[in-house]
Amino acid sequence: RKEVEQDPGPFNVPEGATVAFNCTYSNSASQSFFWYRQDCRKEPKLLMSVYSSGNEDGRFTAQLNRASQYISLLIRDSKLSDSATYLCVVTAGGGKLIFGQGTELSVKP
Amino acid sequence: EAGVTQSPTHLIKTRGQQATLRCSPISGHTSVYWYQQALGLGLQFLLWYDEGEERNRGNFPPRFSGRQFPNYSSELNVNALELEDSALYLCASSLGAPLKNTEAFFGQGTRLTVV
Numbered sequence: 001r002k003e004v005e006q007d008p009g010p011f012n013v014p015e016g017a018t019v020a021f022n023c024t025y026s027n028s029a030s031q032s033f034f035w036y037r038q039d040c041r042k043e044p045k046l047l048m049s050v051y052s053s054g055n056e057d058g059r060f061t062a063q064l065n066r067a068s069q070y071i072s073l074l075i076r077d078s079k080l081s082d083s084a085t086y087l088c089v090v091t092a093g094g095g096k097l098i099f100g101q102g103t104e105l106s107v108k109p
Numbered sequence: 110e111a112g113v114t115q116s117p118t119h120l121i122k123t124r125g126q127q128a129t130l131r132c133s134p135i136s137g138h139t140s141v142y143w144y145q146q147a148l149g150l151g152l153q154f155l156l157w158y159d160e161g162e163e164r165n166r167g168n169f170p171p172r173f174s175g176r177q178f179p180n181y182s183s184e185l186n187v188n189a190l191e192l193e194d195s196a197l198y199l200c201a202s203s204l205g206a207p208l209k210n211t212e213a214f215f216g217q218g219t220r221l222t223v224v
Contacts, residue, residue, distance in 0.1 A: 043199055043215040043218050044199070046212050096154050096157065096167070098154065099152040101150075102151060
């Protein structure tokens with residue numbers, strides 16, 4: 001089982017749609033959780049940290065369920081500029097950031 | 110404020126040579142991470158340095174090594190290059206260990222091509 005698993009992509013959605021990404025992690029000792037986005041052939045950029053109480057940043061909402069070892073990212077009112085690969089990231093023992101394989105999102109006009 | 114900077118942006122080497130990649134973290138950040146991203150694949154953890162010490166390494170052979178300098182900048186060295194080492198090498202920095210819930214920020218990467 002992979003340490004961090006994400007929904008396989010790609011997700012093809014129309015502008016204005018709501019889309020949800022899911023992520024599960026295997027290490028129950030993980031303490032920090034993040035969502036990054038990566039545009040084609042570019043470096044990953046931090047989108048948001050994920051806190052136990054859940055957090056929202058504009059159109060983006062992240063949720064964490066420690067009991068189920070599950071993280072989610074909801075994007076409302078999708079824009080063309082949201083097209084990218086979304087990476088779920090979890091800390092592991094020893095300071096490693098473990099990246100999921102990413103879920104590709106394509107927002108169409 | 111300058112972000113994480115990496116050099117060179119592109120590097121072409123022949124099989125068997127050595128490659129040296131450099132990374133300067135964000136000012137004030139003491140932790141540096143190295144990742145490898147082969148074409149079409151996810152990010153694979155290589156190395157983590159904090160306060161000048163190697164804290165952890167991923168499942169890579171010993172020919173992948175590095176160091177962190179007193180100013181917290183870092184070098185990644187890859188010896189005896191193989192064709193499959195061709196990838197984007199990404200460096201990230203953070204204020205401290207991610208276990209402290211600090212976020213990591215990436216440089217633009219060095220694209221290494223081994224021919």
